[in-house]
Amino acid sequence: MSASLAASETTPKAAAHTTGPSPAVMATYARQDLVFERGEGAWLVTPEGERYLDFASGIAVNVLGHAHPSLIAALTEQAHKLWHTSNLYRVAGQERLAERLVAATFADRVFFCNSGAEACEAAIKAARRYQYVSGHPERWRIITFEGAFHGRTLATIAAGGNSRYLEGFGPPVEGFDQVPFGDIAATEAAIGPETAAIFIEPVQGEGGVNVAPKEFLRDLRALCDKHGLLLMLDEVQCGMGRTGKLFAHEWAGITPDLMAVAKGIGGGFPLGALLATEEAAKGLVAGTHGSTFGGNPLAMAVGNAVLDAVLEPGFLDQVRQRTLRLKQALAAVKDQLPDHVEEVRGEGLLTGLKLKVPVPEVVKAAIGEKLLVAGASGNVVRMLPPLNITDEEIVDATERLARALERVPVPT
Numbered sequence: 001m002s003a004s005l006a007a008s009e010t011t012p013k014a015a016a017h018t019t020g021p022s023p024a025v026m027a028t029y030a031r032q033d034l035v036f037e038r039g040e041g042a043w044l045v046t047p048e049g050e051r052y053l054d055f056a057s058g059i060a061v062n063v064l065g066h067a068h069p070s071l072i073a074a075l076t077e078q079a080h081k082l083w084h085t086s087n088l089y090r091v092a093g094q095e096r097l098a099e100r101l102v103a104a105t106f107a108d109r110v111f112f113c114n115s116g117a118e119a120c121e122a123a124i125k126a127a128r129r130y131q132y133v134s135g136h137p138e139r140w141r142i143i144t145f146e147g148a149f150h151g152r153t154l155a156t157i158a159a160g161g162n163s164r165y166l167e168g169f170g171p172p173v174e175g176f177d178q179v180p181f182g183d184i185a186a187t188e189a190a191i192g193p194e195t196a197a198i199f200i201e202p203v204q205g206e207g208g209v210n211v212a213p214k215e216f217l218r219d220l221r222a223l224c225d226k227h228g229l230l231l232m233l234d235e236v237q238c239g240m241g242r243t244g245k246l247f248a249h250e251w252a253g254i255t256p257d258l259m260a261v262a263k264g265i266g267g268g269f270p271l272g273a274l275l276a277t278e279e280a281a282k283g284l285v286a287g288t289h290g291s292t293f294g295g296n297p298l299a300m301a302v303g304n305a306v307l308d309a310v311l312e313p314g315f316l317d318q319v320r321q322r323t324l325r326l327k328q329a330l331a332a333v334k335d336q337l338p339d340h341v342e343e344v345r346g347e348g349l350l351t352g353l354k355l356k357v358p359v360p361e362v363v364k365a366a367i368g369e370k371l372l373v374a375g376a377s378g379n380v381v382r383m384l385p386p387l388n389i390t391d392e393e394i395v396d397a398t399e400r401l402a403r404a405l406e407r408v409p410v411p412t
């Protein structure tokens with residue numbers, strides 16, 4: 001053993017940690033003190049063998065649940081062949097996934113990255129470059145909405161406009177004008193000679209499961225057409241089958257110019273994508289944007305396997321049926337516990353309960369019932385099961401939720 005290694009092993013900082021979360025991991029998350037060893041469908045299992053029903057799905061990521069056999073097969077088969085070559089070369093899986101996404105959506109072009117924030121960054125850059133190459137370099141500002149969440153990079157926290165995420169990081173990245181969610185008059189009033197685009201989540205997830213009215217989305221499309229702006233959607237959380245359509249905007253019968261996608265598209269493998277019309281993509285030519293890992297063979301193998309499942313005939317119909325069951329069961333919980341639950345809301349299996357009791361206490365009480373749920377702004381708890389959840393698991397989860405709510409005293 002080298003002298004330096006021996007010395008580091010005896011330093012107090014290495015010796016200090018025995019139980020609980022390791023201080024070696026930066027404390028950027030308010031984590032639950034839970035560790036899971038494996039997953040099976042909608043269930044997560046601790047090293048002690050305790051089973052938790054997972055209605056958080058890694059925050060709307062594990063669309064096919066945990067350890068889905070076809071995703072395991074796709075990943076391991078690819079792992080034996082090739083992991084990474086970079087974008088110096090063509091990547092066969094990218095071409096296949098891009099062509100399939102193009103066939104299934106409004107898009108003509110796809111850019112692959114690794115996360116939701118990166119997909120949103122790419123969308124922001126694409127919108128600015130589009131106006132630039134269209135002879136409007138003065139148009140670089142983007143209208144965003146109160147309650148938005150687009151990620152944690154410097155540009156995406158500025159786009160989201162949440163003061164809690166901006167505080168202490170210096171001047172916010174310029175170029176975002178925020179208006180109230182759902183307010184078409186305020187949106188139109190915010191359009192100026194520098195406006196390039198409008199950027200919206202069809203269903204705000206982190207913001208509290210706020211569903212944009214379909215009429216509002218249609219009005220935004222019309223505003224963009226009238227003023228020469230791009231309509232940019234963030235479907236990182238609400239896309240990929242979660243609402244019962246492949247993408248949430250389909251419910252409104254509109255198409256965007258740009259769309260950021262991530263989370264569910266990789267089923268648990270880090271994968272993000274920017275989808276664009278040919279016109280909206282025209283600014284992003286070689287050298288304008290890139291990513292070392294974006295669209296690497298492993299992510300592409302899994303992405304193609306996720307898409308196989310979601311595009312399987314009947315899959316989205318089943319999501320819609322399961323949505324009905326979940327909504328009915330949650331409405332029953334609300335009727336049973338009116339002092340705890342104010343409202344059940346959401347689209348598809350992106351469901352939220354606005355509560356009258358503190359959400360952090362409910363999340364803890366749910367853990368006591370071996371149920372995992374996710375909080376959101378506005379005192380909302382999210383129920384985001386895998387899209388292939390069973391009816392029995394829906395009943396089981398809502399019973400656990402009701403028991404958890406009953407444990408939390410109503411404030412007087």
Ligand code: PLP
Pocket residue numbers: 059115116117118120149150151152201205206234235236237238262263
């Ligand atoms: N956009 C939306 C709508 C999201 O919900 C999230 C994450 O929760 C992001 C962007 C950022 O995604 P990521 O955490 O993968 O960067």
